[in-house]
Amino acid sequence: MRVKTLVLLGAGASVDAGVPASNSMSEKIGAILGASPMNVHRGVVHAFNYAVGAMIAHRSASGANPYDGIDIEQLFSAVQMLSEKEALEVAPFVEWSSALQAIGAPARIPPFFDKNLKKALQQTRGFNDAGKLIEQLVHAVTGTKDSERTFKELEKQMLVALVDLVEVQPSEVDYLQPLLDINGGAPVDIVTLNYDRSIELAAEAAGKVCDTGITTWAGAQDWDWDAGAFVRLLKLHGSIDWLLLERDGPGGVSEPFVTIRQGPIENFEFSGSGGPGVVFGARGKVRARGPFLAMLRAFDDLLRTAERVLVIGYSFRDDHVNVALSRWLNSSAPRSLYVVDPGFADMTGWEHRGSYQSALLQAAEHFNYQAQTAQPKLHLHVSSEYARPALAKFAEEGLESIPLHVRQRP
Structure with a gap:
């Protein structure tokens, strides 16, 4: 019997396509910024290096490994806050590092x-x-340099570098083909938190129609799909080829709309009324401006029709995604959740207590002490493989190849 499966993709699903993992992406973005003499001259590289160094120092002061790398989304969030530090609610209560006063473009003699x-x-x-x-x-x-303006420019340049880094080639996404047959030849729903176009390219190579719904979004909370689409792809955090712009609405006030970018992102003029259509950074995963709230509603709609969910490469760190998953899990227990993540099963130590992974493991290991029997509230299947080998196994053996997580202790 065919079981309808919803696929949820995180950053780990695109690593095999050549997209850097979040910790290594910080280093690669730093290299791209440093290769531009203009970024060096304007203090952008100085600002980037300062932010990275401060975050490493803060983490190592608490005993963490300073060589683990900096998560790119946390770094970007820090840059965003530094670009508006005097407007933050906490600004009256903190004293900023004096080192920030030295960050900015070189001093210029007044004109004439x-x-x-x-x-x-x-x-x-x-x-x-x-x-x-x-x-x-x-x-x-x-005098003091304008560090806020410099960090705002850094924010822009990091987005430009991000677009370059997540660009994938058609030859690199062949391993994703089994996802298109996850429902036994029936259409498939895929929700991704990634900005790259790997699923679109995989569908194109297979001759399947893929629709993101973005071209028909008209600013409302509804999300419409192409009735002829084989792959309904919901890109919750946006896409590298989306541009979020503003236009005058019928009622005389401005409204956002999304268009598909043509040409390099460097040619686009960033402004207060336009920019890349992506949600980047650990802050503000949900934005009122743009299609992101409508997509969260569409995510709920897709979950309601799913009988099981396959999660690949997602670290369960997005609260809004986790809340939607929780609603689905609690709506008809016990649900079947399949997770492909090399590090997921290790989330059992005290340091992970309180994490969403830990909550899932506890639900799967639920034990009725009165009856002295295991009574799992969740059928959790966990694969410790990376996306490429796991999907290759799916192609031959199906999702049943992922073992059921069972309680290891009485």
Whole structure:
């Protein structure tokens, strides 16, 4: 009997396609930024290195391994906050590091300074004007740099670098083909938290119609699908080829809309009314502006029709996704959840207590002490393999190849 499966993809699902993992992506973005002389000159590289160094120092001070790498989403969130640090609610209660005052573009002499000074000195009683000009010069050369503006530019450049890093080639996504047959030849629903186009390319190679629903989104909370689509792909955090823009709505107020980007992202002019259509960073995974709330509702709709869920490479760190999963798990217990993640089964130590993975493991290991029998509230199947070998096994043996997680102790 065919069982309808919903697929949920996290960052680990795209590593085999050449997309860097979150911890290694920070290093790669740093290399891209450092290769630009303009970024060095404007202080962008200085700002990036400062943020990375401060985060490593903070983590190692608490005893963590400083060589584990910096999670790119946490780093981006820090950069976002530093770009608006004086507007944060906590600003009146904290004292920012004095090192931030040194971050920014090199000091510039005020325009036409020499001409204006010469003119002031030649005028009768012009010494007052000359004195003011000299004061302006001293302040420009020795004054505090605008670090917020520099971090705002860094935020933009990190997004541009991200788009380059998650670009995948058609030849690199062949391992994803088994996902298209996960429902035994019937159409498939895939929800991804990744920005890359690996699923679109895999569907194209298989001759299947793939629809993200974004081209028909009209600013409302509804999410419409192409009736002829074989793959319904919900990109909860956006896509590298989406541009989120503003236009005048019928009621006279502006409204967001998404268009598909044509050409390199570097050619797009970032502004307050437009930018890449992605949700990046650990802060603000849900935005009121754009299609993201509508997509969360669509996620709930897809879950309601799913009989089981296959999760690949997701670290369960997005609260909004986890809440939706919890609603599905609790709606008809015990549900069947399949997880492909090399590190998932190790989430049993005290340091992981309180994590969503730990909660799932506890539900799967539920034990009725009165009856002295295992009574799992969740049928949890866990594969410790990476996406490519796990999917290759699916192609031959089906999802049943993932072993059921059972309680290891009485």
